[in-house]
Amino acid sequence: MIKQYLLSPGPTAVPEQVLLRMASPMIHHRTPQFSAIFAETRSMLQEIHKTTSDTLMLACSGSGAMEAAVMNICTPGDTMIYVNGGKFGERWGKIAAKHGIHAVEIKVAWGDAVTIEAVQSALSQNPEAKAVFVQASETSTTTEHPIKEIAALTKDMHCLTVVDAITALGVIDMPMDDWGLDIVISGSQKALMLPPGLATMGISKKAWGIIEVSKGCNTFYFDLLTERKNQQAGKDTTAWTPAASLIIGLNEVLKMMLAEGLDELYARHAILAEGARAGFNALGMKLVSSKPASSATGAFIPESVDGAAFVTYLRDTMGVTFAGGQDDLKGKIIRVAHLGYYDVFDVCITMSAVEIALNRFGYPVQMGVGVGAAQTVLAERFAKVAV
Amino acid sequence: MIKQYLLSPGPTAVPEQVLLRMASPMIHHRTPQFSAIFAETRSMLQEIHKTTSDTLMLACSGSGAMEAAVMNICTPGDTMIYVNGGKFGERWGKIAAKHGIHAVEIKVAWGDAVTIEAVQSALSQNPEAKAVFVQASETSTTTEHPIKEIAALTKDMHCLTVVDAITALGVIDMPMDDWGLDIVISGSQKALMLPPGLATMGISKKAWGIIEVSKGCNTFYFDLLTERKNQQAGKDTTAWTPAASLIIGLNEVLKMMLAEGLDELYARHAILAEGARAGFNALGMKLVSSKPASSATGAFIPESVDGAAFVTYLRDTMGVTFAGGQDDLKGKIIRVAHLGYYDVFDVCITMSAVEIALNRFGYPVQMGVGVGAAQTVLAERFAKVAV
Numbered sequence: 001m002i003k004q005y006l007l008s009p010g011p012t013a014v015p016e017q018v019l020l021r022m023a024s025p026m027i028h029h030r031t032p033q034f035s036a037i038f039a040e041t042r043s044m045l046q047e048i049h050k051t052t053s054d055t056l057m058l059a060c061s062g063s064g065a066m067e068a069a070v071m072n073i074c075t076p077g078d079t080m081i082y083v084n085g086g087k088f089g090e091r092w093g094k095i096a097a098k099h100g101i102h103a104v105e106i107k108v109a110w111g112d113a114v115t116i117e118a119v120q121s122a123l124s125q126n127p128e129a130k131a132v133f134v135q136a137s138e139t140s141t142t143t144e145h146p147i148k149e150i151a152a153l154t155k156d157m158h159c160l161t162v163v164d165a166i167t168a169l170g171v172i173d174m175p176m177d178d179w180g181l182d183i184v185i186s187g188s189q190k191a192l193m194l195p196p197g198l199a200t201m202g203i204s205k206k207a208w209g210i211i212e213v214s215k216g217c218n219t220f221y222f223d224l225l226t227e228r229k230n231q232q233a234g235k236d237t238t239a240w241t242p243a244a245s246l247i248i249g250l251n252e253v254l255k256m257m258l259a260e261g262l263d264e265l266y267a268r269h270a271i272l273a274e275g276a277r278a279g280f281n282a283l284g285m286k287l288v289s290s291k292p293a294s295s296a297t298g299a300f301i302p303e304s305v306d307g308a309a310f311v312t313y314l315r316d317t318m319g320v321t322f323a324g325g326q327d328d329l330k331g332k333i334i335r336v337a338h339l340g341y342y343d344v345f346d347v348c349i350t351m352s353a354v355e356i357a358l359n360r361f362g363y364p365v366q367m368g369v370g371v372g373a374a375q376t377v378l379a380e381r382f383a384k385v386a387v
Numbered sequence: 388m389i390k391q392y393l394l395s396p397g398p399t400a401v402p403e404q405v406l407l408r409m410a411s412p413m414i415h416h417r418t419p420q421f422s423a424i425f426a427e428t429r430s431m432l433q434e435i436h437k438t439t440s441d442t443l444m445l446a447c448s449g450s451g452a453m454e455a456a457v458m459n460i461c462t463p464g465d466t467m468i469y470v471n472g473g474k475f476g477e478r479w480g481k482i483a484a485k486h487g488i489h490a491v492e493i494k495v496a497w498g499d500a501v502t503i504e505a506v507q508s509a510l511s512q513n514p515e516a517k518a519v520f521v522q523a524s525e526t527s528t529t530t531e532h533p534i535k536e537i538a539a540l541t542k543d544m545h546c547l548t549v550v551d552a553i554t555a556l557g558v559i560d561m562p563m564d565d566w567g568l569d570i571v572i573s574g575s576q577k578a579l580m581l582p583p584g585l586a587t588m589g590i591s592k593k594a595w596g597i598i599e600v601s602k603g604c605n606t607f608y609f610d611l612l613t614e615r616k617n618q619q620a621g622k623d624t625t626a627w628t629p630a631a632s633l634i635i636g637l638n639e640v641l642k643m644m645l646a647e648g649l650d651e652l653y654a655r656h657a658i659l660a661e662g663a664r665a666g667f668n669a670l671g672m673k674l675v676s677s678k679p680a681s682s683a684t685g686a687f688i689p690e691s692v693d694g695a696a697f698v699t700y701l702r703d704t705m706g707v708t709f710a711g712g713q714d715d716l717k718g719k720i721i722r723v724a725h726l727g728y729y730d731v732f733d734v735c736i737t738m739s740a741v742e743i744a745l746n747r748f749g750y751p752v753q754m755g756v757g758v759g760a761a762q763t764v765l766a767e768r769f770a771k772v773a774v
Binding site for chain 2: 001002003005023256260264265268309313316317318319320341342343344345346348349352353355356359360361362366367368369370371372373375376378379382383385387
């Protein structure tokens with residue numbers, strides 16, 4: 001027996017009360033019973049997004065919602081701008097290529113955040129661009145991009161800011177209406193603490209205006225106008241068969257998040273990430289990102305250690321699943337999560353496991369140094385309660 | 388949201404696969420379907436006990452099985468010997484008093500193991516004693532008593548060795564037939580990784596011989612001869628309504644334990660306890676026991692700290708449930724578990740939590756020192772697998 005821990009930046013652990021709720025006897029999705037749950041869930045999603053505009057739930061992964069955004073905004077031949085600072089940023093370009101959309105790439109070194117100047121310059125050179133597509137948190141490099149500032153640039157242009165917030169929704173505050181974010185996409189298996197299979201989208205009034213007049217790309221399944229018609233208040237259903245158990249689970253998850261309080265929720269993620277960074281620093285493991293996100297932390301594995309074997313050993317021998325690196329970072333980094341159903345002792349487990357594994361791989365670190373540094377930060381989380 | 392950890396020496400965490408098995412649709416207990424599960428479970432229980440004699444399952448807590456043992460062996464007026472080295476040893480005396488049995492107490496200082504000399508002396512002075520009642524692991528002081536040596540003393544006498552192994556079955560090897568243990572009692576909510584409500588008993592041929600001729604105490608529910616008749620192979624049922632879901636859960640648990648391998652199982656518990664002891668030593672927290680058990684570790688909380696508030700803070704503010712002390716040790720110690728569905732990172736969580744709480748209570752310890760010392764021991768658990 002080796003006890004298992006899922007501490008990767010998605011999929012993430014599903015809380016017991018959500019698992020139990022999802023294990024309730026299945027109900028039919030074309031009933032008033034399901035519609036009541038759907039309506040309540042939609043309303044809570046709006047609360048999390050801090051928007052009075054629409055939110056949609058789609059039976060697909062986050063990538064499906066990314067493509068849906070591109071296809072509904074852009075028509076083949078249109079111009080779009082995208083930030084490519086990692087594996088997920090790159091995906092916007094791949095989607096655009098499939099649809100014959102002219103995609104202007106803002107290339108960013110892996111681990112860095114895009115600069116506002118670069119976005120400003122791309123917008124000036126491509127005034128016809130329909131939207132800027134960007135990650136709030138680029139999970140492959142654990143980097144946060146300045147989406148608030150990007151949205152401020154497009155706010156008064158005939159151009160949208162579309163945010164892949166798959167590892168950011170529920171991690172950091174992203175008030176859609178205040179910041180002028182136009183489309184904010186998330187996926188169920190991240191901070192929404194669910195199994196994969198459900199995507200969510202917040203869509204601004206400005207975005208609908210552009211979508212309504214856009215010919216768009218050919219799509220039957222991902223027609224957002226059809227979805228809006230079905231998912232709107234009063235209809236409270238979906239165009240096609242919904243991922244019903246995931247929506248029921250999301251209903252439970254959003255209640256948990258609102259019960260915790262959004263400010264508390266964001267503060268928790270921030271301190272957990274800060275604790276992990278302190279731990280890696282104490283172990284002398286350099287961070288991958290110059291602008292680290294709160295969703296996950298990437299750190300370089302010492303060069304003398306076989307990084308791929310290191311992550312595999314942690315998973316298969318020690319029972320702790322993290323993520324390794326992708327593409328150029330393959331075998332070089334470890335990525336550890338902080339998002340969703342994640343708390344202080346998950347950071348402690350992370351640092352303890354990394355310390356044990358480093359020693360096991362012949363890279364001696366003093367046992368307890370990383371976890372101790374993390375604990376010093378994390379203790380703050382309990383400090384509100386008097387002893 | 389504060390994530391919860393149940394790390395007390397019973398009740399213990401129930402593994403997911405056991406929870407799922409217990410959540411299967413209920414079956415009727417007077418059916419061939421249930422009897423098949425019952426028979427398989429009984430047979431695995433014999434394997435764990437390393438006995439060819441009978442095992443019984445009773446719908447009661449461990450205390451019920453303790454009383455059942457006393458009542459079936461002893462008749463009012465009989466003499467019995469019991470080891471009182473803590474809260475649970477004391478219980479034998481209380482049970483005897485209820486039934487008018489003359490109970491000879493071997494008083495042992497809390498934290499110490501009984502000496503063979505003391506048992507030998509009690510046996511010499513009370514040759515009419517029907518049995519010696521003793522804990523394998525005295526949970527209130529986290530102490531292991533020398534049950535093998537005690538059984539060796541009674542083996543050739545007309546006297547039984549009755550062992551409360553409630554926190555020992557599944558933690559340490561206790562081969563009933565080899566050691567000559569006569570009755571070995573356990574409870575579901577300890578190393579058997581189940582919710583409370585089920586007790587198990589291994590009963591030797593010698594014990595049955597004495598039970599068969601004993602008038603015993605007046606009991607309808609706890610008549611072990613009636614239970615044997617019903618639970619024997621071929622009948623495969625219980626005298627009274629069984630705790631069916633717990634027996635179904637036990638079926639799953641015993642399969643897990645046998646799949647892990649009994650030697651592996653005992654080695655796991657031993658190293659986890661050794662890791663925790665190393666951690667407490669590094670923090671300068673004195674152990675409660677001079678002969679510590681592998682099931683749980685008790686350590687003294689620094690005198691300047693309010694011990695009761697300390698354990699409550701860990702539970703209510705930090706989400707980590709341990710146990711405090713009882714009676715004379717109340718407010719003075721913390722008891723942390725290692726038994727059941729418990730692994731390396733549970734020890735790490737334990738030490739991290741204690742370190743954070745000590746600092747919070749104004750008793751400065753260097754963060755990471757305890758968990759680091761534990762990790763150095765625990766790393767060994769993963770050392771079998773080549774990197």
